[in-house]
Amino acid sequence: MSAPTDTAAARAGRPTLAVVGATGAVGTVMLDLLSTREDVWGEIRLIASPRSAGRRLRVRDEDVEVLALAPEVFDGVDVAMFDVPDEVSKEWAPVAVERGAIVVDNSGAFRMDADVPLVVPEVNAAAARRRPRGIISNPNCTTLSMIVAIGALHRAFGVRELVVASYQAASGAGQSGIDALQDQLAKVASDRNLGSRAGDVRAAVGDLGPFPAPLALNVVPWAGSLKDDGWSSEELKVRNESRKILGLPELRVTATCVRVPVITTHSLSVHAVFEQELTAASAREVLASAPGVVVSDDPAKAEFPTPADVVGTDPTWVGRIRRSLDDPHGLELFLCGDNLRKGAALNTAQIAELLAEELTA
Amino acid sequence: MSAPTDTAAARAGRPTLAVVGATGAVGTVMLDLLSTREDVWGEIRLIASPRSAGRRLRVRDEDVEVLALAPEVFDGVDVAMFDVPDEVSKEWAPVAVERGAIVVDNSGAFRMDADVPLVVPEVNAAAARRRPRGIISNPNCTTLSMIVAIGALHRAFGVRELVVASYQAASGAGQSGIDALQDQLAKVASDRNLGSRAGDVRAAVGDLGPFPAPLALNVVPWAGSLKDDGWSSEELKVRNESRKILGLPELRVTATCVRVPVITTHSLSVHAVFEQELTAASAREVLASAPGVVVSDDPAKAEFPTPADVVGTDPTWVGRIRRSLDDPHGLELFLCGDNLRKGAALNTAQIAELLAEELTA
Numbered sequence: 001m002s003a004p005t006d007t008a009a010a011r012a013g014r015p016t017l018a019v020v021g022a023t024g025a026v027g028t029v030m031l032d033l034l035s036t037r038e039d040v041w042g043e044i045r046l047i048a049s050p051r052s053a054g055r056r057l058r059v060r061d062e063d064v065e066v067l068a069l070a071p072e073v074f075d076g077v078d079v080a081m082f083d084v085p086d087e088v089s090k091e092w093a094p095v096a097v098e099r100g101a102i103v104v105d106n107s108g109a110f111r112m113d114a115d116v117p118l119v120v121p122e123v124n125a126a127a128a129r130r131r132p133r134g135i136i137s138n139p140n141c142t143t144l145s146m147i148v149a150i151g152a153l154h155r156a157f158g159v160r161e162l163v164v165a166s167y168q169a170a171s172g173a174g175q176s177g178i179d180a181l182q183d184q185l186a187k188v189a190s191d192r193n194l195g196s197r198a199g200d201v202r203a204a205v206g207d208l209g210p211f212p213a214p215l216a217l218n219v220v221p222w223a224g225s226l227k228d229d230g231w232s233s234e235e236l237k238v239r240n241e242s243r244k245i246l247g248l249p250e251l252r253v254t255a256t257c258v259r260v261p262v263i264t265t266h267s268l269s270v271h272a273v274f275e276q277e278l279t280a281a282s283a284r285e286v287l288a289s290a291p292g293v294v295v296s297d298d299p300a301k302a303e304f305p306t307p308a309d310v311v312g313t314d315p316t317w318v319g320r321i322r323r324s325l326d327d328p329h330g331l332e333l334f335l336c337g338d339n340l341r342k343g344a345a346l347n348t349a350q351i352a353e354l355l356a357e358e359l360t361a
Numbered sequence: 362m363s364a365p366t367d368t369a370a371a372r373a374g375r376p377t378l379a380v381v382g383a384t385g386a387v388g389t390v391m392l393d394l395l396s397t398r399e400d401v402w403g404e405i406r407l408i409a410s411p412r413s414a415g416r417r418l419r420v421r422d423e424d425v426e427v428l429a430l431a432p433e434v435f436d437g438v439d440v441a442m443f444d445v446p447d448e449v450s451k452e453w454a455p456v457a458v459e460r461g462a463i464v465v466d467n468s469g470a471f472r473m474d475a476d477v478p479l480v481v482p483e484v485n486a487a488a489a490r491r492r493p494r495g496i497i498s499n500p501n502c503t504t505l506s507m508i509v510a511i512g513a514l515h516r517a518f519g520v521r522e523l524v525v526a527s528y529q530a531a532s533g534a535g536q537s538g539i540d541a542l543q544d545q546l547a548k549v550a551s552d553r554n555l556g557s558r559a560g561d562v563r564a565a566v567g568d569l570g571p572f573p574a575p576l577a578l579n580v581v582p583w584a585g586s587l588k589d590d591g592w593s594s595e596e597l598k599v600r601n602e603s604r605k606i607l608g609l610p611e612l613r614v615t616a617t618c619v620r621v622p623v624i625t626t627h628s629l630s631v632h633a634v635f636e637q638e639l640t641a642a643s644a645r646e647v648l649a650s651a652p653g654v655v656v657s658d659d660p661a662k663a664e665f666p667t668p669a670d671v672v673g674t675d676p677t678w679v680g681r682i683r684r685s686l687d688d689p690h691g692l693e694l695f696l697c698g699d700n701l702r703k704g705a706a707l708n709t710a711q712i713a714e715l716l717a718e719e720l721t722a
Contacts, residue, residue: 161687163524163632165526165617165630167528167580167619167621178556182550182553185546185549185550185578186550186551188546188550189543189546189547189549189550189551190547190550192543194624195539195623195624195625195669195672196624196625196672196673196701197672197673198669198670198671198672198673198674199669199670200669201669202669202670212663213663213665213667213669213670214667214669217546217622217623217624217668217669218623218667218668218669219528219621219623219628219667219668220665220667221628221630221665221666221667221680221681221695222660222663222665222681226660226661229641229683229684230641230658230660230681230682230683231683231686232660239686252687252688253686253687254632254685254686254687254691254693256526256630256632256681256693256695258528258628258630258695260528260580260621260622261578261621261622262556262578262579262580263555263556263557263578264556264557267580267582267619269526269582269617269619269630271524271615271617271632280590280591297591299583299587299591299593300587302573302574302583304574304581304582304583305582306574306575306579306580306581306582307578307579307580308556308559308560308561308562308563308574308575308578308579309559309560309563309574310559311556311557311558311559312557312558312559313559319582320582320583320591320617321591322590322591322592323590324615325592325600325615326522326613326614326615327613330615332615332617334582334617334619340557
């Protein structure tokens with residue numbers, strides 16, 4: 001154990017970090033990450049809604065009191081990470097900036113703002129340097145579950161088109177999503193007669209929670225809110241954010257987003273078409289050496305990524321790598337990424353660490 | 362109630378049907394269908410492995426004794442429906458033909474045989490007439506979950522390419538798949554701490570049953586056996602069978618098949634490209650009038666197909682109909698079909714009914 005005075009000395013001169021939304025599903029993972037990753041921060045301030053203020057949370061082996069969100073809590077803060085609903089970010093991120101902080105925001109409020117970079121450190125770290133509004137956005141968890149791998153393939157082969165189908169976890173809808181799935185599972189697990197007649201599962205699960213249909217013993221082809229022409233907001237995020245992160249505003253992207261009864265870790269089936277011809281072997285080689293990517297691809301040994309095996313880990317896992325049978329430019333992939341880690345907290349922490357490095361350089 | 366003599370009189374002169382594999386998951390649904398659909402059959406003989414012989418099963422409000430599979434049980438049979446493993450069909454379908462039956466086979470044994478038609482009555486009923494081996498194959502359940510809808514769209518717009526991602530139910534792996542999922546769910550449902558650490562679910566579920574990874578609280582990107590270049594047999598079936606049923610041997614088809622923790626009803630996300638330009642509205646119009654298809658597509662009212670709502674019904678349900686944003690020839694769809702009904706027993710029954718009509722014409 002290091003003496004508290006040593007810790008205090010080491011932290012002097014390091015940037016101050018604020019974690020806004022410290023008590024949520026992503027906030028909880030964030031405190032875990034801040035406690036286990038290399039410590040680059042001076043003070044860490046935990047901020048939440050007034051309802052949660054006064055609670056004490058564990059971070060870096062210390063109990064830290066949660067402060068209520070207010071303008072003055074950002075005084076002296078160098079980097080503020082926000083994981084709160086869109087409307088809270090929209091109101092409070094500019095306040096934090098005004099008080100001198102650089103904001104890393106995990107909501108959808110600023111992601112498509114031309115003056116706000118959308119950053120995935122393994123793909124476009126340099127974009128974080130130009131931030132005229134003082135805000136950097138963290139991409140949506142579904143986009144993040146594939147974009148590190150797609151970015152690596154793009155650098156090698158030039159991506160031209162993505163067709164995405166998602167298998168999204170309940171925790172993408174926050175703690176209420178996790179609770180709803182677990183409540184529903186408890187209700188259906190004991191009845192072995194469910195699952196063969198329409199409506200039986202719907203009657204058994206009771207409360208749908210934040211989902212528009214039962215999630216236990218079901219899949220639900222919907223995530224987010226309704227946009228034009230029948231698209232869900234989640235599907236348009238995958239499209240628009242992939243284009244922005246890769247710097248390819250004309251990239252062909254189409255997605256169908258589907259919720260599955262998994263607690264945490266999003267999976268995606270991706271059909272990708274590239275400028276250059278490629279093979280499964282050449283794609284596998286690129287992915288195997290890409291930072292933040294792990295290849296798990298040996299079906300003969302039952303090796304492929306699944307949420308149950310990937311949850312709680314940092315990388316994007318890629319398997320089922322196949323060259324399209326009809327197109328030497330096409331590739332099929334199945335990817336898994338922990339939507340609360342790389343899909344949210346981890347990528348936010350990585351962006352904040354880029355800023356810490358810049359601030360202390 | 363009709364008097365038994367009336368029933369016997371009505372059945373005289375009608376063709377004799379054999380149901381081989383009467384005790385399995387699909388066989389059970391078949392007996393239900395034979396009891397509820399318009400009765401076109403004379404005698405119905407139930408056949409299974411010697412292990413199940415002697416059991417009495419209910420069909421058409423009568424208890425019928427199950428006979429052990431043997432050459433002589435096919436004597437006098439006009440149509441024999443097989444739902445048994447590939448190797449059993451391979452051995453016994455020719456025996457049934459030799460004894461004078463026309464075989465409708467739901468295994469993979471004959472589907473790609475050029476002398477065996479692969480029939481979906483709503484799509485290619487005429488193909489059932491040319492059957493030089495006396496065998497008609499029923500397509501794989503995953504192909505069947507989409508092909509009625511795709512066939513209708515093809516007639517209107519000319520299909521050029523399909524990119525498919527599946528969400529396949531446990532019962533696609535038979536009764537052992539259902540049992541494994543239910544056993545696993547019972548084990549994980551009570552532990553609310555599962556789902557955030559890698560390996561926890563794997564440790565909790567114990568027996569994997571017929572699946573290569575846990576299925577409860579998970580999705581598994583694998584179905585079938587390993588074929589060349591990392592493809593699964595299920596993925597190649599979707600490709601090869603779609604081509605054969607649609608009569609388009611050069612159709613571009615790529616699929617990634619994924620098992621999900623649903624008891625029964627397969628779902629598919631499909632990106633389809635057509636020769637002609639189309640709109641979501643024109644596609645919806647075609648689908649709405651297609652036999653065997655129900656359109657459920659109003660996300661504002663939470664209307665889209667899900668397995669829990671579709672299971673136990675006959676049609677292919679289609680929702681989330683969107684025109685691709687980058688391609689006026691492209692369409693996105695989400696489809697659900699009961700894999701034991703249209704995906705297996707129902708389509709087999711429909712083919713058999715085509716034959717009954719032909720035999721009594």
